[in-house]
Amino acid sequence: xxxxxxxxxxxxxxxxxxxxxxxxxxxxxxxxxxxxxxxxxxxxxxxxxxxxxxxxxxxxxxxxxxxxxxxxxxxxxxxxxxxxxxxxxxxxxxxxxxxxxxxxxxxxxxxxxxxxxxxxxxxxxxxxxxxxxxxxxxxxxxxxxxxxxxxxxxxxxxxxxxxxxxxxxxxxxxxxxxxxxxxxxxxxxxxxxxxxxxxxxxxxxxxxxxxxxxxxxxxxxxxxxxxxxxxxxxxxxxxxxxxxxxxxxxxxxxxxxxxxxxxxxxxxxxxxxxxxxxxxxxxxxxxxxxxxxxxxxxxxxxxxxxxxxxxxxxxxxxxxxxxxxxxxxxxxxxxxxxxxxxxxxxxxxxxxxxxxxxxxxxxxxxxxxxxxxxxxxxxxxxxxxxxxxxxxxxxxxxxxxxxxxxxxxxxxxxxxxxxxxxxxxxxxxxxxxxxxxxxxxxxxxxxxxxxxxxxxxxxxxxxxxxxxxxxxxxxxxxxxxxxxxxxxxxxxxxxxxxxxxxxxxxxxxxxxxxxxxxxxxxxxxxxxxxxxxxxxxxxxxxxxxxxxxxxxxxxxxxxxxxxxxxxxxxxxxxxxxxxxxxxxxxxxxxxxxxxxxxxxxxxxxxxxxxxxxxxxxxxxxxxxxxxxxxxxxxxxxxxxxxxxxxxxxxxxxxxxxxxxxxxx
Numbered sequence: 033x034x035x036x037x038x039x040x041x042x043x044x045x046x047x048x049x050x051x052x053x054x055x056x057x058x059x060x061x062x063x064x065x066x067x068x069x070x071x072x073x074x075x076x077x078x079x080x081x082x083x084x085x086x087x088x089x090x091x092x093x094x095x096x097x098x099x100x101x102x103x104x105x106x107x108x109x110x111x112x113x114x115x116x117x118x119x120x121x122x123x124x125x126x127x128x129x130x131x132x133x134x135x136x137x138x139x140x141x142x143x144x145x146x147x148x149x150x151x152x153x154x155x156x157x158x159x160x161x162x163x164x165x166x167x168x169x170x171x172x173x174x175x176x177x178x179x180x181x182x183x184x185x186x187x188x189x190x191x192x193x194x195x196x197x198x199x200x201x202x203x204x205x206x207x208x209x210x211x212x213x214x215x216x217x218x219x220x221x222x223x224x225x226x227x228x229x230x231x232x233x234x235x236x237x238x239x240x241x242x243x244x245x246x247x248x249x250x251x252x253x254x255x256x257x258x259x260x261x262x263x264x265x266x267x268x269x270x271x272x273x274x275x276x277x278x279x280x281x282x283x284x285x286x287x288x289x290x291x292x293x294x295x296x297x298x299x300x301x302x303x304x305x306x307x308x309x310x311x312x313x314x315x316x317x318x319x320x321x322x323x324x325x326x327x328x329x330x331x332x333x334x335x336x337x338x339x340x341x342x343x344x345x346x347x348x349x350x351x352x353x354x355x356x357x358x359x360x361x362x363x364x365x366x367x368x369x370x371x372x373x374x375x376x377x378x379x380x381x382x383x384x385x386x387x388x389x390x391x392x393x394x395x396x397x398x399x400x401x402x403x404x405x406x407x408x409x410x411x412x413x414x415x416x417x418x419x420x421x422x423x424x425x426x427x428x429x430x431x432x433x434x435x436x437x438x439x440x441x442x443x444x445x446x447x448x449x450x451x452x453x454x455x456x457x458x459x460x461x462x463x464x465x466x467x468x469x470x471x472x473x474x475x476x477x478x479x480x481x482x483x484x485x486x487x488x489x490x491x492x493x494x495x496x497x498x499x500x501x502x503x504x505x506x507x508x509x510x511x512x513x514x515x516x517x518x519x520x521x522x523x524x525x526x527x528x529x530x531x532x533x534x535x536x537x538x539x540x541x542x543x544x545x546x547x548x549x550x551x552x553x554x555x556x557x558x559x560x561x562x563x564x565x566x567x568x569x570x571x572x573x574x575x576x577x578x579x580x581x582x583x584x585x586x587x588x589x590x591x592x593x594x595x596x597x598x599x600x601x602x603x604x605x606x607x608x609x610x611x612x613x614x615x616x617x618x619x620x621x622x623x624x625x626x627x628x629x630x631x632x633x634x635x636x637x638x639x640x641x642x643x644x645x646x647x648x649x650x651x652x653x654x655x656x657x658x659x660x661x662x663x664x665x666x667x668x669x670x671x672x673x674x675x676x677x678x679x680x681x682x683x684x685x686x687x688x689x690x691x692x693x694x695x696x
Contacts, residue, residue, distance in 0.1 A: 107194070107202040108226035108254070145211045147220050150241045152380050155183075161209035161222030161234040162190045166380045168326060172535065174279045174543070181328055181380060182272055187351075192232070192249060193267040195259035204232065229253045229370070243381030244391065251372040255365065258372075265337060265360035266374050270330060272321045273346070274353040278534075280546045281352065282565055283618045284324045287528065288352050290343050291407050292319040295335040296399040299406035302343045310341040320407055321355045322383060325531045325545070327407055329379035334362040382531050383407050385424055411525035418522035431532060438538035441622060445629045448523070449637070452516045456634075460641045461650075465502070468651040472498060502654040527623035540570060544622035547572070564617045571624035576613040578631045583609050586638070 144164060147154045157164040165183035173179045182188035191205040209222035218238055225231035230253030237246040249266060251258075278284045289304035295315040302308040315335035321328045339359035346354055361374045381387065388404035395401050410416040426447065430440040449456075473495055480490040527533065533545040541548035552567040583605045616624055 104202070104207065104224065104226055107196055107200050108230050108257070109196075109198075109200075142208055143211070145213060145220050147217075147236055147238050149218075149238050151243055152238070152245075154236070154238065154245075154380075156211070156220055156222065156236060157185075158209045158211055158222065159185075160190065160205040160207065161224065162205070163188070163236070163378075166328070168381060171326070171382065173277055174535075174546070179277060179326070180275065181326060182275065187273045187275070189269070189271040191269045193269070194251075194262050196254070196257050196262075197259055199259065204234075209234065226253075243387070244377055244379050246375070247378050248373060248375045249361075253370055255370045255372060263363070263365065263372070265362055268359060268361050270321075270355075270357045272328065272355050273348075273351045274321065274323050274355065276350060276352050277326065278324055278546055279543065280565070280618055283528070283546065283620075285345075285352055287322075287324040287409060289322060290319060290341055290355055290357075291322055292339075292341060293317045293403060293406070299403055302341060304343075305345070307345060308341075308343045310339075312339045312341065316359065318402065318404070319357055320379075320404075321357075322407055323352065324528075325383050325534055326381065327379065327383050329377075329404060329407070330357070331377040331379065331402065332361060333375040333377070334364075336361055379404070383529075384531050385410075385420075385529075386428065408529050409525065410529055411522055415518055415522055415525070418518050419526045422519075423522060423526050427526075427530070427532070436538065437533060437536040437544055437622070438625070441538075441544075441626055442629055445626055445633065448519055449630070449633050452519065453637070455516055456637060457641065460638070461645070464645055464647055464650055465654060468647050468654065469498065469502070523626060524623070527620050527626065530622070533620060533622045538621075538625070541621040541625070544625070545620050547618055548621040564614060567617070569617050569621065569624060571621045571628055572613055572617045572619070575616070575624045575628040575631065576609060578628060578635070579609040579612065580606060582631055582635050582638075585635070 142157065142159045144158075145156045147156055148169075151169055153167040153169060154163055155165040156162070162185075164185070166181040168179045168181065171179045189205060191203055193204075194202045196202070204224065207224055209224050212221040212223055214220070218240070220236045222234040222236075223231050224233075231251075233248075233250040233252075235246075235248040235250060237248075239245070255263070274288055276284060286304060290302040290308075291299055292301075292310075292312070293299045293316070294312075295317045297314075302310060315337060316332070316339045317335050318329055318331040319336075319339070319341060320330075336359040339357065342354075342356040344354040346352060361376075363372050363374045365372050379388075385405050385408045388407060391404055392401040410419040423444070426444060427440065430443060435443075476491045476494045476498075480487045480494070528545075530545070533543075535543050535545070538544055547565070547567060547569045548571055549567040550570040550573060554566060555561075557566075587605060616627070
């Protein structure tokens with residue numbers, strides 16, 4: 033082993049050691065990992081205890097013996113130390129109780145209570161004290177029925193898990209609460225009470241004309257009886273099956289996913305195409321259970337700790353995904369009373385950009401902003417600014433005028449075309465210059481005939497020299513198109529995310545947010561169903577037909593006469609136009625309508641420019657440019673150098689082949 037090898041091995045070892053030390057977790061990260069392991073262990077212990085309790089109940093039911101175990105009394109028995117005055121505890125929530133009429137505390141039985149405002153209607157169930165169903169009043173299911181985010185315990189579950197100091201576990205989802213309704217009807221308290229001053233409250237407060245509601249957990253009379261872990265964090269679980277709300281399930285699935293935001297950091301999202309699992313040790317500000325156009329967001333007043341998120345793709349005809357979130361929620365212990373609290377905000381509503389963004393209007397610090405509008409997917413980060421600062425404001429302005437959606441999309445298309453008109457004109461002029469040189473390029477084909485590499489290189493070199501003499505940059509026609517791409521791509525992402533299109537009709541399309549059907553069928557047709565679904569979209573078909581016509585016309589106009597290089601490439605644009613039909617058939621009718629209009633307007637502009645531009649004058653100008661001294665641009669110089677290198681390599685290869693043939 034020589035000296036260089038030894039030195040190399042030592043350097044590699046030093047780098048590995050330095051990298052290991054650099055990436056070693058700090059004490060905060062180690063503690064977060066420990067808490068995550070402890071929380072998972074406690075969850076497993078909870079599950080084991082619940083299974084044992086269920087087995088005991090099953091065995092007791094089989095023997096038909098009356099139950100002698102009261103889980104509530106057993107849990108609260110560790111709460112108040114002997115000799116403690118509980119009358120002071122009963123006054124902890126006096127601010128709420130004083131506002132209630134007499135006889136509002138009802139006997140413990142399963143019943144439902146309605147809590148609603150102008151936007152949403154909640155049905156609360158005393159079984160578990162949970163939200164049983166949520167209706168979004170301003171919207172409808174694609175079938176025309178009421179739009180429910182969920183309805184019933186089999187679709188959504190919420191659970192608070194607690195341990196007392198004797199390690200007795202309490203799960204709230206199987207217990208019966210008592211409802212307490214405020215006099216103004218804006219608040220409902222679900223109370224689980226063991227005795228004077230010992231209770232668990234779930235307090236739901238829904239302001240007027242809002243999608244956002246307040247939820248608070250209050251635990252009284254247990255400060256000295258809870259397990260130390262429960263005195264710092266409550267363990268809470270949320271589960272929900274996501275209903276299929278839209279007509280196009282295949283397309284809806286692409287936008288149905290869990291989003292979450294780290295505290296004072298960026299918003300992240302989970303996979304929408306496959307099952308996904310995240311164990312997040314860093315503090316989490318909020319998470320959302322989102323479908324294409326509606327979402328349920330849980331926002332912690334204090335960031336969640338050690339959150340576990342699960343997303344599962346379902347094959348059920350009624351549901352698209354199953355979501356579950358488990359997290360430790362920091363608690364606040366009142367210094368003046370025996371009250372322990374944890375608070376949230378729940379958002380039940382549309383995935384509407386301005387609605388979600390409005391919740392940050394009174395927050396000045398950028399790091400403290402909720403950024404709920406990131407639930408609206410507007411494209412890649414480098415691209416979404418086009419939608420945020422141009423498309424959405426313009427779209428909303430025309431919406432405020434109460435114009436029809438078809439007219440708004442037409443005006444938006446015209447505005448985009450007007451803005452990009454200078455670039456379109458420059459691209460057209462570049463094509464016109466290359467087109468008038470067609471006869472001269474065809475002369476090169478006659479001068480250097482054949483399809484062998486040497487002849488092709490000579491034709492290409494002669495063409496580049498001609499372009500350089502007349503002052504044409506072959507890339508000048510492509511550059512304007514590249515500059516337009518951010519706008520075109522932004523609109524591609526905008527239309528599927530715009531809830532404003534939902535159930536808005538135009539012509540034969542009754543819902544511009546999903547596909548429109550010329551014909552549809554049931555069953556699975558190999559290949560066809562996979563790519564097209566079970567329908568053919570009219571707007572997509574029209575868009576494809578117009579695009580093919582324009583592509584053929586544009587190919588004829590931009591043909592420079594060089595047909596021997598790659599003759600098969602002339603059919604590629606037509607193939608791509610037909611391919612787009614299979615790609616866009618499941619996309620919203622509003623998007624295909626926009627592409628249809630955009631192509632029609634482009635055809636009109638092409639005809640107009642052809643009439644306005646005198647190609648004879650263009651050719652005369654190019655001929656005049658030949659007489660002027662030319663300095664090669666950097667691009668042309670590099671292109672010419674590359675061509676010379678290719679030509680040199682081709683000659684050397686030809687010589688080698690000739691020598692090899694001579695030897696044989």
